[in-house]
Amino acid sequence: MSAGALFVAVFLACSVEAVEATTIVLAAGLARGWRSAWYGAVAALAVLAVTVAALGPALTAIPTDALRLVIGTVLLVFGVQWLRKAVLRAGGITALHDEGAIFQAKLTRAQRADVHRRGTVPDWYGFTLAFQGVLLEGTEVAFIVLTFGSNQHAIPLASAAAGAAILVVATAGFAVRAPLGRVPENALKFVVGVMLTGFGAFWAAEGAGTHWPGSDAALLVLLPGIALLGLLLAAGLRRQQGTRDRRAATSAPSGQAS
Amino acid sequence: MSRRLRALAAFLYDLVVGDDWRMALGLAAAVVVTMAISRTRFPSWWVLPLAILALLPLSVWVVARRRA
Numbered sequence: 001m002s003a004g005a006l007f008v009a010v011f012l013a014c015s016v017e018a019v020e021a022t023t024i025v026l027a028a029g030l031a032r033g034w035r036s037a038w039y040g041a042v043a044a045l046a047v048l049a050v051t052v053a054a055l056g057p058a059l060t061a062i063p064t065d066a067l068r069l070v071i072g073t074v075l076l077v078f079g080v081q082w083l084r085k086a087v088l089r090a091g092g093i094t095a096l097h098d099e100g101a102i103f104q105a106k107l108t109r110a111q112r113a114d115v116h117r118r119g120t121v122p123d124w125y126g127f128t129l130a131f132q133g134v135l136l137e138g139t140e141v142a143f144i145v146l147t148f149g150s151n152q153h154a155i156p157l158a159s160a161a162a163g164a165a166i167l168v169v170a171t172a173g174f175a176v177r178a179p180l181g182r183v184p185e186n187a188l189k190f191v192v193g194v195m196l197t198g199f200g201a202f203w204a205a206e207g208a209g210t211h212w213p214g215s216d217a218a219l220l221v222l223l224p225g226i227a228l229l230g231l232l233l234a235a236g237l238r239r240q241q242g243t244r245d246r247r248a249a250t251s252a253p254s255g256q257a258s
Numbered sequence: 259m260s261r262r263l264r265a266l267a268a269f270l271y272d273l274v275v276g277d278d279w280r281m282a283l284g285l286a287a288a289v290v291v292t293m294a295i296s297r298t299r300f301p302s303w304w305v306l307p308l309a310i311l312a313l314l315p316l317s318v319w320v321v322a323r324r325r326a
Contacts (some may be wrong), residue, residue, distance in 0.1 A: 081276035201306040210295030210303045
């Protein structure tokens with residue numbers, strides 16, 4: 001995997017999580033004041049940076065094959081779950097991720113809470129809302145940085161890609177002071193799910209002792225193959241849903257007449 | 259302390275395994291099969307793509323049927 005491909009993969013995966021974290025920090029800042037929201041976001045980012053800095057060197061010290069086996073398997077399981085959710089959303093089985101609705105819900109709840117000062121934090125609710133949001137979404141960022149970075153022995157590059165994603169998304173979010181509803185988040189999640197699944201399968205198999213036909217070029221077949229599978233599944237679900245809706249529409253008037 | 263550890267374990271389980279533990283178990287089993295076959299003279303690269311091809315549609319189908 002080239003440095004450019006690693007950067008793009010981590011950047012895309014982390015930008016999805018950064019959109020969700022930005023929504024929460026925006027809601028905390030607008031409803032409770034920016035100082036506490038910033039404190040919370042920065043504190044969570046510091047915890048995540050320390051986690052990556054502590055685990056990164058430890059992971060890269062593990063022999064490559066063992067690391068690929070374990071990290072690849074975890075990434076594969078994580079990636080297929082991610083892809084499954086994206087397919088279910090694209091197929092209309094579960095609701096699409098609506099950043100605007102999430103923002104409104106967080107904002108409404110945050111506006112109702114009482115103000116409590118703790119130490120230098122003017123509003124504890126705003127701090128914890130931003131801290132938890134960034135920490136929860138950021139854990140997935142740290143996970144992606146550690147898995148991709150350690151496998152390629154390029155944790156600094158993976159961290160830089162994650163940092164760039166956070167910077168770009170946060171700057172855009174705070175420039176418009178609104179959730180980034182125009183970001184095609186569900187499509188991005190589908191792409192990221194395909195990448196995580198493909199790289200996970202590739203590394204897990206290599207760690208297990210497999211030699212892929214064509215070596216790294218196998219990814220050029222594996223990734224489009226997984227994407228095609230996901231697209232076909234989503235199309236099948238949509239068609240099934242359409243048939244069900246038509247049946248319900250045709251049976252409703254006759255049901256009313258009887 | 260143990261409550262926090264349990265909460266951390268539950269969070270990590272939800273992060274990695276998610277909603278469908280059977281699919282996660284199936285994929286982990288496929289990795290073990292890959293490892294076993296790769297110790298023989300037969301190629302083993304096809305096991306994980308096949309596992310994805312079988313387990314992902316199965317998992318999606320189960321959810322779709324439940325929601326129908």
